[in-house]
Amino acid sequence: xxxxxxxxxxxxxxxxxxxxxxxxxxxxxxxxxxxxxxxxxxxxxxxxxxxxxxxxxxxxxxxxxxxxxxxxxxxxxxxxxxxxxxxxxxxxxxxxxxxxxxxxxxxxxxxxxxxxxxxxxxxxxxxxxxxxxxxx
Amino acid sequence: xxxxxxxxxxxxxxxxxxxxxxxxxxxxxxxxxxxxxxxxxxxxxxxxxxxxxxxxxxxxxxxxxxxxxxxxxxxxxxxxxxxxxxxxxxxxxxxxxxxxxxxxxxxxxxxxxxxxxxxxxxxxxxxxxxxxxxxx
DNA sequence: TAAATACCTTAGTGCAATACTAACAACATG
DNA sequence: CATGTTGTTAGTATTGCACTAAGGTATTTA
Numbered sequence: 240x241x242x243x244x245x246x247x248x249x250x251x252x253x254x255x256x257x258x259x260x261x262x263x264x265x266x267x268x269x270x271x272x273x274x275x276x277x278x279x280x281x282x283x284x285x286x287x288x289x290x291x292x293x294x295x296x297x298x299x300x301x302x303x304x305x306x307x308x309x310x311x312x313x314x315x316x317x318x319x320x321x322x323x324x325x326x327x328x329x330x331x332x333x334x335x336x337x338x339x340x341x342x343x344x345x346x347x348x349x350x351x352x353x354x355x356x357x358x359x360x361x362x363x364x365x366x367x368x369x370x371x372x373x374x375x
Numbered sequence: 376x377x378x379x380x381x382x383x384x385x386x387x388x389x390x391x392x393x394x395x396x397x398x399x400x401x402x403x404x405x406x407x408x409x410x411x412x413x414x415x416x417x418x419x420x421x422x423x424x425x426x427x428x429x430x431x432x433x434x435x436x437x438x439x440x441x442x443x444x445x446x447x448x449x450x451x452x453x454x455x456x457x458x459x460x461x462x463x464x465x466x467x468x469x470x471x472x473x474x475x476x477x478x479x480x481x482x483x484x485x486x487x488x489x490x491x492x493x494x495x496x497x498x499x500x501x502x503x504x505x506x507x508x509x510x511x
Numbered sequence: 512t513a514a515a516t517a518c519c520t521t522a523g524t525g526c527a528a529t530a531c532t533a534a535c536a537a538c539a540t541g
Numbered sequence: 542c543a544t545g546t547t548g549t550t551a552g553t554a555t556t557g558c559a560c561t562a563a564g565g566t567a568t569t570t571a
Contacts, residue, residue: 247557270518282559284520289557301519326462330495332488340488344480352468352476359466383528406547418530420549425528437548 244293244312251316251346252276253286254295257303258313266302318373319353320345321366328367329360337367380429380448387452387482388412389422390431393439394449402438454509455489456481457502464503465496473503 246254256275257267273283287303290296295309305313323345327337348356357363357374365371382390392411393403409419423439426432431445441449459481463473484492493499493510501507 249558268518269520278558279560280519281521281561285558326495327488327492330488330491332491336488340484343483347479348476352463352466352472355466355468356463359462385529404547405549414529415531416548417532417550421529 244295246293246312246346248343248346249286250290250293253283253290254305254309254313254316257296257305258310266304268301269303272303314373315350315353316346317370318357319348321368321370321372322353322357322360322363323348324366324368325360325363325372326356334367380431382448382482384479384482385422386426386429389419389426390441390445390449390452393432393441394446402440404437405439408439450509451486451489452482453506454493455484457504457506457508458489458493458496458499459484460502460504461496461499461508462492470503 253272253276256272259275269280269283269287273280276283287296287298290309291298294306295312296303296305298304320341323341324334324337327341328334332340357372362374363372389408389412392408395411405416405419405423409416412419423432423434426445427434430442431448432439432441434440456477459477460470460473463477464470468476493508498510499508
């Protein structure tokens with residue numbers, strides 16, 4: 240029920256960029272986001288519009304925030320990235336390379352696969368970078 | 376030296392379709408290929424042209440054949456698919472689902488990752504479907 | 512307050528990949 | 542030679558991505 244909704248690579252990058260650095264409590268602005276993504280603002284706006292259409296984010300007076308659905312996607316995405324990274328690094332692949340390769344498809348797996356792959360590598364509490372992996 | 380060259384999903388599907396059913400010794404024709412891919416011939420021609428540009432296949436009087444480079448790609452692709460499938464099925468994911476999910480990114484991994492992931496799952500001789508996995 | 516600055520948005524362009532229909536060419540075989 | 546299969550071009554459309562240029566809004570500051 241959650242899925243059907245697929246993301247492109249850019250949309251994935253965008254969702255990550257929006258929620259990254261959530262040390263700051265304020266919603267990210269377009270200018271920062273476009274700097275982070277190394278894209279011009281109009282390009283980012285296009286991506287934001289698509290994500291908005293998909294119900295994953297809201298914009299209001301220049302502020303950008305993921306919706307609840309967007310947050311669910313974000314969390315899945317992050318966990319998926321970290322689990323795949325774990326598998327790759329466990330296999331002996333260089334961390335940076337693992338990270339880069341995994342980034343090209345971590346957004347393609349559904350929840351069920353994610354959960355089974357997690358168990359396969361022992362439901363680790365953190366990825367090779369040391370970032371936390373969460374379970375429900 | 377081998378890579379830099381990236382494929383799209385469709386190009387991947389096409390390379391697989393060309394070499395699948397290699398029971399027959401004759402090069403595949405456009406009409407069969409487009410039936411197999413469930414696309415109209417002009418669509419397939421576009422894909423073939425791109426693959427030709429990338430040096431992965433040759434066409435001559437309607438016959439389609441992978442070049443040596445194309446064959447190398449094909450073999451890597453097939454092995455990659457089967458290894459990833461193995462990982463997914465070992466994790467408890469349903470075979471059909473594993474196959475489908477893996478198809479969306481099996482063409483994105485480079486040789487080194489493939490070889491390390493193979494070792495990780497014990498260099499199996501066949502995928503869950505029973506099809507052979509080869510090593511150099 | 513008027514000007515400057517920063518920021519967001521639209522409009523317009525362009526390209527690559529994907530996919531189609533329609534029309535035409537080439538060829539084989541009855 | 543007429544018919545049919547097959548391959549190819551040409552033309553159109555859509556989606557995603559990315560940009561520049563221009564215009565609008567808002568805030569700050571001289």
